[in-house]
Structures are given as C-alpha cells and as structure tokens.
Amino acid sequence: NQTAEIERLKKNEEVKRVALSAALTVKETSIFGPYNTLTHAVFKNVLTNVGNAYNGETGFFTAPVKGAYHFEVHILSPVGSGYTAGAALMKNGQRTFTAYESQTSNYQSSSNGVILVLEVGDRVSVSATPNSKIFDNQNNHSTFSGHLLFTM
Structure with a gap:
C-alpha cells in the first residue's frame, strides 16, 4: 500500500528531528543548591523541545531513537558565593x-559538551555537583541543550 509506505517514511523522518534547549528557571531568580551529594536538577524553562524527548517536569531527556546525540550544559554560579559552579x-x-569552576570572587561559569551514543529509552539529565550553586533568572544563564546528530 503506497499510502502506508508514505506515512511510514514521514514518521521515520519526524523521529529524526530531536532537539532540546531548557533553562533552569522560568521567570524568577533562582539558586539551586548547594547540596552535599550529586543532586538532580530540573531545567523547567523549556525553550525548544522538538520531538518531545525532554520532560520539563522531571528533567529527563529520553532518547526516542538509537543514535548519536550532542549535549551541552552551561552553569552560572552567584557572585562571591564561596561555592563552585x-x-x-x-x-x-x-x-x-562534568563542568566545573571554582573561584573566590565574581560570578563564575562552567560548561562542557559531549556526544553520546544512546539506545531507545536511554535517559540523560543534569545533576549539580556537591557544594555547587547554580544561578538563573529570566536571562537564562544556566542551560541544558541537546540534539540528535544522526540515527544508527
């Protein structure tokens, strides 16, 4: 059936479109942490969620297809906090x-990126490291982003 084949191809192409970008907080100024252990952070301000693979309520990205994915995290820590970013x-x-920065004065920021091969259902998230403070406000300083590079 030609119609069914066209629908299958459309669905296959749609599942290849996966991209997320989220900031830690929606509008208010917020500081997440510090905690004594690695602590899961939920990036609630979802700016882009093509493919709906990211859940802004739980903070988990779930791979819809097997493939190579690129992720980045950018963290800002408050001025003179005495804590790490x-x-x-x-x-x-x-x-x-891990993205990490430690200094005694001024705002501090850290970032890192990685390409991961994910299987269907693998979950990716961000956690604050021990003794870290993550700062965000309406300017979206602290972000979590990712996208599918190609399927496998």
Whole structure:
C-alpha cells in the first residue's frame, strides 16, 4: 500500500528531528543548591523541545531513537558565593562528564559538551555537583541543550 509506505517514511523522518534547549528557571531568580551529594536538577524553562524527548517536569531527556546525540550544559554560579559552579551530565544515572569552576570572587561559569551514543529509552539529565550553586533568572544563564546528530 503506497499510502502506508508514505506515512511510514514521514514518521521515520519526524523521529529524526530531536532537539532540546531548557533553562533552569522560568521567570524568577533562582539558586539551586548547594547540596552535599550529586543532586538532580530540573531545567523547567523549556525553550525548544522538538520531538518531545525532554520532560520539563522531571528533567529527563529520553532518547526516542538509537543514535548519536550532542549535549551541552552551561552553569552560572552567584557572585562571591564561596561555592563552585559545577554540574554533571548523567546518562542512565551515571556521570558522563562534568563542568566545573571554582573561584573566590565574581560570578563564575562552567560548561562542557559531549556526544553520546544512546539506545531507545536511554535517559540523560543534569545533576549539580556537591557544594555547587547554580544561578538563573529570566536571562537564562544556566542551560541544558541537546540534539540528535544522526540515527544508527
């Protein structure tokens, strides 16, 4: 059936379109942390969610297809807080990389990026590292972004 084949191809092409970009907070000034242990952070201000793979209520990105995905995290920590600007990108609850900065005065920022091969259903999220403060406000300083590079 030609119509069914066209619909299958359309669906296949749609599932290849996956992109997310979210900031930590929606409108208010917010500071997340510090905590004594690695603590899951929910980036609630969802700016882009093509493919609906990211859940702004839970903070988890769930891979809809097997493929290579690129993720970035950018963190800002408050001025003179005495805490670090640290975050870990987690894959299925395991740390894959860390963004980290520590200084005694002024705002501090950290960022990192990674390409991960994900299976269908793998979950990616961000956690604050111990003794970190993550700052955000309506200017979207602290963000979590990712997109599908290609399917496999």
